[in-house]
Amino acid sequence: MVSAEPLLEVSDLAVTxxxxxxxxxxxxxxxxxxxxxxxxxxxxxxxxxxxxxMRAILGLLPRGSTVSGSVRFAGRELVxxxxxxxxxxxxxxxxxIFQDPMTALNPIxxxxxxxxxxxxxxxGWNRRRASAHARELLARVEIAEPxxxxxxxxxxxxxxxxxxxxxxxxxxxxxxxxxxxxxxxALDVTxxxxxxxxxxxxxxxxxxxxxxxxxxxxxxxxxxxxxxxxYAGRLVEMGPIGPVFADPRHAYxxxxxxxxxxxxGPRQPPVSIGGELPDRFRPPSGCRFRTRCTVADDSxxxxxxTLLPVDGERGSACIHAATGLPDRGAExxxxx
Amino acid sequence: MSTVETAIVAEPAGAEEPRGRRRRSVALIVGTxxxxxxxxxxxxxxxxxxxxxxxxxxxxxxxxxxxxxPLGTDHLGRDVLSRLLHxxxxxxxxxxxxxxxxxxxxxxxxxxxxxxxxxxxxxVTRVMDVVQALPGIVLxxVLxxVLxxxxxxxxxxxxxxxxxxxxxxxxxxxxxxRDQDFTSAARLAGLGHPxxxxxxxxxxxxxxxxxxxxxxxxxxxxxxxxxxxxxxxIQAPTPEWGxxxxxxxxxxxxxxxxxxxxxxAIVVLGLGxxxxxxxxxxxxxR
Numbered sequence: 332m333v334s335a336e337p338l339l340e341v342s343d344l345a346v347t348x349x350x351x352x353x354x355x356x357x358x359x360x361x362x363x364x365x366x367x368x369x370x371x372x373x374x375x376x377x378x379x380x381x382x383x384x385m386r387a388i389l390g391l392l393p394r395g396s397t398v399s400g401s402v403r404f405a406g407r408e409l410v411x412x413x414x415x416x417x418x419x420x421x422x423x424x425x426x427x428i429f430q431d432p433m434t435a436l437n438p439i440x441x442x443x444x445x446x447x448x449x450x451x452x453x454x455g456w457n458r459r460r461a462s463a464h465a466r467e468l469l470a471r472v473e474i475a476e477p478x479x480x481x482x483x484x485x486x487x488x489x490x491x492x493x494x495x496x497x498x499x500x501x502x503x504x505x506x507x508x509x510x511x512x513x514x515x516x517a518l519d520v521t522x523x524x525x526x527x528x529x530x531x532x533x534x535x536x537x538x539x540x541x542x543x544x545x546x547x548x549x550x551x552x553x554x555x556x557x558x559x560x561x562y563a564g565r566l567v568e569m570g571p572i573g574p575v576f577a578d579p580r581h582a583y584x585x586x587x588x589x590x591x592x593x594x595x596g597p598r599q600p601p602v603s604i605g606g607e608l609p610d611r612f613r614p615p616s617g618c619r620f621r622t623r624c625t626v627a628d629d630s631x632x633x634x635x636x637t638l639l640p641v642d643g644e645r646g647s648a649c650i651h652a653a654t655g656l657p658d659r660g661a662e663x664x665x666x667x
Numbered sequence: 668m669s670t671v672e673t674a675i676v677a678e679p680a681g682a683e684e685p686r687g688r689r690r691r692s693v694a695l696i697v698g699t700x701x702x703x704x705x706x707x708x709x710x711x712x713x714x715x716x717x718x719x720x721x722x723x724x725x726x727x728x729x730x731x732x733x734x735x736x737p738l739g740t741d742h743l744g745r746d747v748l749s750r751l752l753h754x755x756x757x758x759x760x761x762x763x764x765x766x767x768x769x770x771x772x773x774x775x776x777x778x779x780x781x782x783x784x785x786x787x788x789x790x791v792t793r794v795m796d797v798v799q800a801l802p803g804i805v806l807x808x809v810l811x812x813v814l815x816x817x818x819x820x821x822x823x824x825x826x827x828x829x830x831x832x833x834x835x836x837x838x839x840x841x842x843x844x845r846d847q848d849f850t851s852a853a854r855l856a857g858l859g860h861p862x863x864x865x866x867x868x869x870x871x872x873x874x875x876x877x878x879x880x881x882x883x884x885x886x887x888x889x890x891x892x893x894x895x896x897x898x899x900x901i902q903a904p905t906p907e908w909g910x911x912x913x914x915x916x917x918x919x920x921x922x923x924x925x926x927x928x929x930x931x932a933i934v935v936l937g938l939g940x941x942x943x944x945x946x947x948x949x950x951x952x953r
Contacts, residue, residue: 391851394784414859422855435848437867445852452857500852 336406337364338540339388339425339508344400344410346380346387355611357383358564360637361400365508370534370541372551372572374587375561378608381544382430384561385510389425390417405507423453426501428530430513432493436485442469442496443481449503468499472529491522495529502533509534511543515550527554548591552576560584563609563619566638570645580641580652582627583620618648626651695946701939709755716749720906729922738928741914750906751928757907758933761821762888766880768826769887773833774869774876780834781841782864791838795831803828807890811899821900825887832883833876840872874951881944885937892933908933 345359358380365371375381387398388409402409404420429435437445443465450461462481469477472495485493494514501509511530515523531554534541545551551558551572558575560568560583568581579585589602606623609615617634621627630650638646708715717737724744732739738747780791798806806828814820844850845868853863888908894900895909903910908929915925 386851389855391854393846418857418859422857426855427851429848429852431848435852437849437853437871439870440867448853448858449856497852500856 338367338369338405339365339542340401340403341384341388342401342403344384344387344398344402346383346392347397348383348393349395352612356564356614357611358387358561361561361566362638363559363566363569365540365542367507368534368538368540369557370531370543370555372555372558373542373544373561374546374548374551374558376546376608378611379561380564381561382512385427385512385542385544388510389421389427390414391421391427422449422506423504424506425508425510426504426506427510427512428494428497428501428514431517432490432497433485433517435497436493438485440484441481442483442485442488446481446496446500446503449500453504464503465499468503469496471502472496472499472533474499489522490518491526494518494522494526498526498529498533502537502539505537506539508540508542511541513544513546515547516545523550530554548576548587560587563611563614565619565648567620567648568646569638570641574642574645580645580647581620581649582624582651583649584647586623586625618650691946691949694942698939698942698944698946701935702943705755705759705936705939708752709759712752712756716746716752718746718749720745720749720753721904722746729918731922732924739922739924741911741925742918747911747925747928750911751908751932754906754908754911754929755932757901757905758888758891758909759936761818761891761901762884765822765825765829765887765891766884768822769829769883770833770876770880772826773830773835774837774873776830777834777837777876778841778864778869778872781838782845782860782868788838791834795834798828798831804890804893807894808897808899811894816899816902818901821891821894825890829883829887832879836875836879837872840875841868844868844871878944878947878951881940881947885940888933888936892929 341364342362344361346357348355348357361380361384363371373381373384383392386392387396388402388404390398390409392398398410400410404425407420409417409420436442443462446465446468447458447461450456450464451458454461456464465481466477469480474480474492474495480488480492480496485496488496494517498514514530515526518526527550530541530543533539541555543551543554555572558569558572559566560575560581562583568575568579568584570580575584576588579588583604586602586604590604592601604623609619609622615622615632617632618624618627621631624631634648634650638648639650639652641647641652717735722745724740726744727740728742728744730736730740730744736746736748738751741747741750776791780788807824810824810827811820814823850863850867853867858866891900891907892909892912895907895911896913898913900909901907911929912926915922915927915929918925
C-alpha cells in the first residue's frame with residue numbers, strides 16, 4: 332500500500348457456496364489491497380477460503396454461489412456486474428494460474444490451439460499471428476522445443492511442462508495482475524523451484540502484480556513482499572513478510588510458524604497445531620481460532636471480525652496482539 | 668448400457684496384453700465389415716436385387732428357394748431376396764436417423780442439464796425419470812397413434828422415447844468435466860458459457876453418446892421391426908424386415924425361411940454393431 336490508488340482493492344468480500352449440506356460461508360469480511368507490481372502472498376490451511384476468495388475476484392465460482400462486498404480493480408467494480416463487463420478484464424487484465432495443471436488444460440485440444448484461443452478471442456488476432464505469438468510465449472517460459480509442444484496434447488507433457496504452458500497462457504495478454512492459486516502444489520520439489528523462479532522473473536519482466544496463494548510459508552517468503560494470513564474463511568493477519576514472520580501478531584500465524592522446522596536460528600523441533608479446523612457450518616463465535624489457541628480467553632469469544640491495526644502497515648485480528656504472544660518456538664503447552 | 672459406463676473408468680496403463688488388443692482389433696475389423704456390407708447392400712439394393720421388390724407373381728407364390736429365387740417367394744409371389752435387400756434401406760436408414768435424432772436431442776439436453784445448474788437440471792432430470800418410468804413400447808404406440816403413420820412419425824417417436832439414455836450419459840460426463848479448471852481457463856480466454864459448453868465441454872463428452880449409439884441402432888431397428896410386426900410401422904407394401912417376419916408367420920410350419928431370412932438379417936446386423944461398439948468402447952478407454 333505504497334501508492335494512493337491500489338491496483339486491486341478488496342473490501343468486506345464474503346462468499347457463500349451452496350453445498351449439499353446447505354449454504355457454506357467459505358469466506359467473509361476479507362479486505363485487503365494490492366499495489367501495482369506488488370507480490371502478495373495469501374497463506375492458510377486447506378479449506379481456509381484462499382482459493383474461493385481468488386475465484387470470487389474473477390467471478391469464477393460454481394453456479395449458485397453468492398458473493399457480497401466489493402472488489403475494485405483499477406477503479407472498476409467487479410462484484411455484482413454483468414458477465415459482459417467482466418469479460419474484458421477477466422483473462423486480459425487479471426489472469427489466473429490454476430493449482431492442478433492436469434485439469435487446467437483441455438485434454439483433447441492441442442497446446443497451440445489453447446494458447447491461441449486466448450489471443451484470438453481476447454485480442455482479436457488472426458490465427459497466424461496468434462500462433463506465432465504462442466510460440467514466442469512458450470519460449471519465454473523456457474520450453475525447449477516450442478514448435479513441437481504447440482502441436483502436442485496435454486497428456487504428452489509432464490506436470491512441470493503443463494504448468495509452464497499455463498503460465499504462458501496467463502501471460503498471453505500481459506495482465507496487470509496474476510492470481511496464482513497454489514501453482515506449485517501439484518509439482519515435485521525440483522520442478523517447483525524452477526516454476527517459482529520462472530514466475531518471479533515473469534512478474535518482474537512484465538511488471539504485473541501477483542497474488543500468490545499457498546499453504547507453503549517458505550515459498551511465500553521467497554516470492555512475496557507482503558503476506559495475508561487466512562483462517563477458516565477470515566483474514567487474521569497481514570503485513571510485510573519480514574516483520575510478520577519474525578514477530579507474528581496473531582496466535583494462528585505464530586502457531587503456523589512454529590509448525591515449520593527452523594533452518595536458520597536456534598534448532599527447535601517443529602510444533603504442530605493441536606485440534607482441527609472448526610466445523611465450517613457452525614463456526615465458533617468471535618475469533619475462529621480460539622478453539623485451538625493456547626492464549627485464548629473469554630474475551631476472544633466476542634471479537635470484531637475486522638483487522639486491528641498494528642504498527643502502522645500491519646494488521647491483526649487477535650486481541651492479544653498488543654499484549655504479546657508466546658515466542659516463536661516456545662512450547663507453551665501447545666500439543667505436538 | 669453397462670459396456671458404455673465402463674468406458675469412463677480408466678484402466679491402469681500397461682495392464683492390457685498385446686494379445687487382447689489384437690483380438691479387439693479383429694472384433695473391430697469383423698464388426699465394420701459386417702456393418703459395411705449392410706450399408707453397401709442398402710446403397711446398391713436396386714442393382715443387386717434380382718427382381719422388383721413390389722412385383723407380384725401370384726401363380727408362383729410361396730415358391731421354395733431355387734436358382735431363380737435364392738430365398739423363395741412370399742405369399743404374393745414377391746422375391747424374398749429382393750425384398751430383404753430393399754428392406755435394408757428402410758431399416759438401416761430409419762434406424763440411423765432415429766438413433767441420430769435421439770442422440771442429438773439427448774446430448775443437447777444432457778449438456779444443458781449438466782452445465783446450467785440446479786433448476787434446469789432438476790427439470791430435465793425429472794422429465795427423464797418420467798419418460799423412463801413409462802414402458803417404452805407403450806409410449807411408442809401412443810406417440811405413433813398421435814403422430815399418425817409414416818417414416819417421419821416413427822423417427823420422431825423413437826427419438827422422443829430414446830433420448831433419455833443419451834442425456835443421462837452425457838449429463839454424467841459433463842458433471843465431471845464441468846468442474847475441471849480448463850473450463851475456468853476457457854472463461855478466462857474470454858469465452859461465454861455457451862461457447863465454453865460447445866467448444867470445450869462437448870468435445871470431451873460426445874464420444875460417450877456415439878459409443879452408445881452403435882448399440883442403440885440395433886435396439887431401434889428391433890423396435891422398428893416390432894412396430895412393423897404390430898402393423899403400425901412402415902406400411903405395406905414397402906419392404907421392411909419386421910413386416911416381412913409378420914407376413915411369413917402364417918406359413919412358419921411349411922415355409923420357415925420367409926420369417927427366418929429377415930430375422931437373421933436383424934441378428935447379424937446386431938452382432939456387427941455390437942462388435943463395433945465394443946471396439947470403440949475399448950478405444951475410448953485408452
